[in-house]
Amino acid sequence: MSRRWVTALVVAALFAVACVYLGRWQWGRHEDKAARAQRINSHYLASPVPLSTAMPGPGAALPRAEDWTVVTATGRYAAQSLMLVRNRPNNGVFGYEVVVPLQLADGGSLLVDRGWIPNGPSAADPSTVPPTPAGDVAVTGWLRVGEPSLGRQMPSGQLASINLAEARAQTGESLYGAYLILRAEAVPPGKDGLPAQAIVRPQALERPDTDEGPHLAYALQWWFAAPVGFVLVLVGARREFLETFEPPGPAGGNATVPPLPLKAKKTRIWDEEDE
Numbered sequence: 074m075s076r077r078w079v080t081a082l083v084v085a086a087l088f089a090v091a092c093v094y095l096g097r098w099q100w101g102r103h104e105d106k107a108a109r110a111q112r113i114n115s116h117y118l119a120s121p122v123p124l125s126t127a128m129p130g131p132g133a134a135l136p137r138a139e140d141w142t143v144v145t146a147t148g149r150y151a152a153q154s155l156m157l158v159r160n161r162p163n164n165g166v167f168g169y170e171v172v173v174p175l176q177l178a179d180g181g182s183l184l185v186d187r188g189w190i191p192n193g194p195s196a197a198d199p200s201t202v203p204p205t206p207a208g209d210v211a212v213t214g215w216l217r218v219g220e221p222s223l224g225r226q227m228p229s230g231q232l233a234s235i236n237l238a239e240a241r242a243q244t245g246e247s248l249y250g251a252y253l254i255l256r257a258e259a260v261p262p263g264k265d266g267l268p269a270q271a272i273v274r275p276q277a278l279e280r281p282d283t284d285e286g287p288h289l290a291y292a293l294q295w296w297f298a299a300p301v302g303f304v305l306v307l308v309g310a311r312r313e314f315l316e317t318f319e320p321p322g323p324a325g326g327n328a329t330v331p332p333l334p335l336k337a338k339k340t341r342i343w344d345e346e347d348e
Contacts, residue, residue, distance in 0.1 A: 078310055082306055085305070085306050086302070088302040089303065093296065093299055096291075096294075100289070103289045103292060106288065107285050109283075110283040110284075112137075112138065112140050113281050117143075121144055121213050122143070122144055123145055123146070124144045124146040128216070128250070131179070131180070131248065132247070133249070134218075135216055135217075135218050135250055137218060143213065144213070144215075144216055144253070145212065146211070147178075147210070147212075148177040148183070149207075149209060150174070150205045150210060151174045151182065152205040152207070154173065154174050155205060156230055157169040157172075157190075158171075158233070159231055160233075163189040168189055169190050169200075170275075170278070171190060171275045172185065172240070172252065174246045182244075182248050183248070183253055184237065184240055184246075184249070184252040186278070187258075187274060188255060188275030188278060189278055190202060190275050204273060206270065206272050207270070208261075209261060210258050210259070211258065212253065212255060212258045213257045214254050219235060219236055219251065220236055221236065222239060230243070256277075259272075
């Protein structure tokens with residue numbers, strides 16, 4: 074129980090506590106990713122339901138468990154309130170996502186992410202945005218919980234993230250407490266039997282990643298490493314004890330290992346001749 078070994082024991086205990094907490098942190102990340110993957114896998118290919126079934130109306134927040142629910146809604150795009158969300162990756166390339174409020178019959182508006190466009194020559198001069206459909210349009214897509222604010226000052230008509238409060242401030246629309254990633258949209262046929270207007274969409278967003286990552290393996294590694302410090306202290310202390318306190322020999326002294334007998338030197342033929 075010397076100061077050196079007590080210090081080593083304290084260090085081992087601190088290392089074990091750190092390993093336990095790091096393992097719990099990785100386990101929490103694993104649980105979050107597993108829950109997200111479960112929501113996506115259960116909702117992504119499900120049959121769509123009316124928006125009113127998933128959300129009661131404007132202002133109500135979308136429960137986390139209903140994230141990625143497939144819904145349908147009908148309204149009119151507020152094309153004058155179109156916004157671009159900057160620095161958005163799609164298939165490994167950064168660009169903009171095009172979001173437009175869809176004004177519904179109940180007086181509320183649902184923010185619709187119509188898709189992705191590539192970067193332009195500069196941030197102030199993005200690439201061409203496909204025209205927004207006019208008149209009534211029926212949309213089908215996935216409801217998403219709004220994103221946190223990044224706290225950046227953006228030019229008018231641009232967002233740093235799909236933060237619903239910031240989108241409300243720019244558009245003045247009474248937005249629902251969720252936004253919709255567009256899967257499909259359609260407009261009714263024209264009058265007098267004319268064909269429906271052609272819709273040109275931005276590029277569709279890539280399918281969400283459901284990989285749970287290595288966090289479960291990392292958590293197990295940290296937890297298995299927790300007792301390593303105690304094992305090293307025990308092994309070192311035991312070795313020092315055995316080196317310091319050897320068992321007594323038969324005469325009362327420390328036991329000593331008898332020296333090995335010397336091996337007789339072999340006489341060679343030429344050695345005998347020299348003699």
